[in-house]
Amino acid sequence: MSFLQPVGTIIDLGVNIDHVATLRNARGTSYPDPIRAALLAEQAGADCITLHLREDRRHIKDADVIALAPQLLTRMNLEAAVTQEMIDFACRIKPADVCLVPEKRTEVTTEGGLDVVTHYKAVEAAVKQLQAEGIRVSLFIDADEAQMDATAAIGAPVIELHTGRYADTAGAEQAAELERIKRGALYGVAKGLKVNAGHGLHYTNVQAIAAIAEIAELNIGHAIVGHAVFVGWENAVREMKAIMLATRLGTRA
Numbered sequence: 001m002s003f004l005q006p007v008g009t010i011i012d013l014g015v016n017i018d019h020v021a022t023l024r025n026a027r028g029t030s031y032p033d034p035i036r037a038a039l040l041a042e043q044a045g046a047d048c049i050t051l052h053l054r055e056d057r058r059h060i061k062d063a064d065v066i067a068l069a070p071q072l073l074t075r076m077n078l079e080a081a082v083t084q085e086m087i088d089f090a091c092r093i094k095p096a097d098v099c100l101v102p103e104k105r106t107e108v109t110t111e112g113g114l115d116v117v118t119h120y121k122a123v124e125a126a127v128k129q130l131q132a133e134g135i136r137v138s139l140f141i142d143a144d145e146a147q148m149d150a151t152a153a154i155g156a157p158v159i160e161l162h163t164g165r166y167a168d169t170a171g172a173e174q175a176a177e178l179e180r181i182k183r184g185a186l187y188g189v190a191k192g193l194k195v196n197a198g199h200g201l202h203y204t205n206v207q208a209i210a211a212i213a214e215i216a217e218l219n220i221g222h223a224i225v226g227h228a229v230f231v232g233w234e235n236a237v238r239e240m241k242a243i244m245l246a247t248r249l250g251t252r253a
């Protein structure tokens with residue numbers, strides 16, 4: 001058990017603003033402004049702002065990252081692929097956190113975790129370059145011990161467990177995925193890693209993940225943007241944070 005983090009006492013919400021940009025880009029307008037969404041989300045309880053600068057720029061643009069960085073009151077978690085272009089860009093921006101994620105141009109959304117084992121040397125070089133700029137690096141991986149061993153060996157201090165399969169399944173398959181994530185979170189903390197989680201989480205599946213005491217932060221975006229259509233952006237953020245905290249503290253939201 002790592003004593004580097006207060007396991008089980010806090011859980012942070014990283015609000016991913018990607019799909020505010022998706023709505024903006026649908027018509028090429030200046031609204032809805034992802035920067036405004038990020039600043040309002042902070043006021044509504046977000047502990048950090050996550051944004052994924054994809055290689056195809058389908059939602060977040062370089063200009064969004066550049067404009068947001070100096071305005072954030074909390075911290076930026078910039079998600080990026082392991083490419084020299086993205087690593088160099090991140091080193092220019094110097095966000096508090098960079099989360100390295102896999103990307104396939106043909107994917108609708110992130111389909112799995114980064115294969116750190118297979119791409120060890122490339123990931124290691126990216127991690128070292130980012131860490132040289134004082135950036136804390138997270139690796140977006142499946143809840144797999146070999147991937148966590150490789151992450152720890154490289155020296156990245158944070159992992160984000162991919163919860164997509166948990167979100168996309170039901171019944172016994174989802175229960176098995178949840179157990180896999182629980183075991184992964186325990187293993188990650190035992191390796192001295194900060195353990196985050198994200199992808200596909202929403203207002204009725206987040207509870208089981210937030211209840212995992214070893215998880216320090218959840219990154220959630222698509223569901224918050226969707227819920228905001230009906231309850232408003234700030235309320236959608238507040239509601240998600242309240243559910244997470246109530247689950248972690250064992251009270252009703």
Ligand SMILES: CC(=O)[C@@H](O)[C@H](O)COP(=O)(O)O
Pocket residue numbers: 016018052054059079101108109110140198199200221222
């Ligand atoms: C890595 C991750 O799970 C999120 O950043 C997700 O990729 C959101 O962006 P997309 O919806 O474009 O996949």
Ligand SMILES: NCC(=O)COP(=O)(O)O
Pocket residue numbers: 016050160197198199200201219220221222223
């Ligand atoms: N890394 C997960 C993330 O940032 C948000 O994913 P989603 O909630 O949009 O699926």
